[in-house]
Amino acid sequence: MFWGKIGVTLLTLGLLYNSIFAAPDTAAAWRQLLSTTLGGAGRGPVLLALALVPLNWGLEAWKWYRLARHLEPVTFGRSFRAVLVGLTLGFATPNRVGDYAGRIIELKSRRVSALGAVFLGRYCQLVATVLAGMAGLLYFLLTFYLKGYPAAGLGVAASAVLLSALVLVPLYRSRLLLAALGVWRPLRRFRPALAIMPTYPARALHAVLAISGLRYAVFCGQFMLLLAAYGVRGPVGPGLAAVAGTFFLKSLVPSLNALADVGVRELSATHLFGLLGQPALPVLSASLSLWVINIALPSAAGLLLVPGLRVLREKRAGK
DSSP, X not given: OHHHHHHHXXXXXXXXXXXXXXXXXXXXXXXXXXXXXXXXXXXXXXXXXXXXXXXXXXXXXHHHHHHXXXXXXXXXXXXXXXXXXXXHHHTTSGGGTHHHHHHHTTSSSOHHHHHHHHHHHHHHHHHHXXXXXXXXXXXXXXXXXXXXXXXXXXXXXXXXXHXXXXXXXXXXXXXXXXXXXXXXXXXXGGHHHHTTXXXXXXXXXXXXXXXXXXXXXXXXXXXXXHHHHTTOOSOHHHHHHHHHHHHHHHHHSOOXXXXXXXXXXXXXXXXXXXXXXXXXXXXXXXXXXXHIIIIIHHHHHHHTTGGGOHHHHHHHHHO
């Protein structure tokens, strides 16, 4: 599985390289596109998308603050630092497991339960992605693939509604999730960490899910701004459906690391926007820019906070 993910990642990045950088005409067109965007009318939307980065990760810090204070008293500042450090540590780890470490080591106790809290926060974000993404992909299925097949379209729509309802079950009926984990022996080791989930009241789950929805809206807004900056024009509704579908397809593929997300998201975006008649190069540029401003730059900023981790301060104090 590990080497399979590496192979898929290398293949995807290789295809992107051959499609853009290795072709002289395409590479020149991309450089011209970047120069025109950053030096012309596209500068405003790019700067606005950059200005939303602190809001994006501020919402994630707020979400972690709401989850972590259920375990021990924390401040928003500590939560924000834990989120940035987790982003940095998760940048090069499979499925971003370093994100768990970055948040947990900032806590003073109940670190096993903190695993469940981090999982709960990530699952709420996944719920927002799945609910919006199902609607986005449903638009493309009914418009481009199942047009003229009303019975099949009705079945797909009913399946989408059912799956959207099922994705909420582990969130609001987490005891069922714990019971399911107990059935299969290899998954029983996760039960101690996830046992914290049923202790969160419904009101707290509503709040975390709402924050996840706001953060998802910020992501979509940034993507739409960058698309406009690179000259992608078209109706807002289908564009939002393509953005939602892109995020959903990316979430279905387990990532080797943050860099591996690049290929999955870019291929999904170029395909869905291609169905809308949009050229691949501006879409690809917008998607890559979204990754740079939301993942690469904040990860670099998080490097400045790593030496101040609580666990490192404790080790220095013990020497």
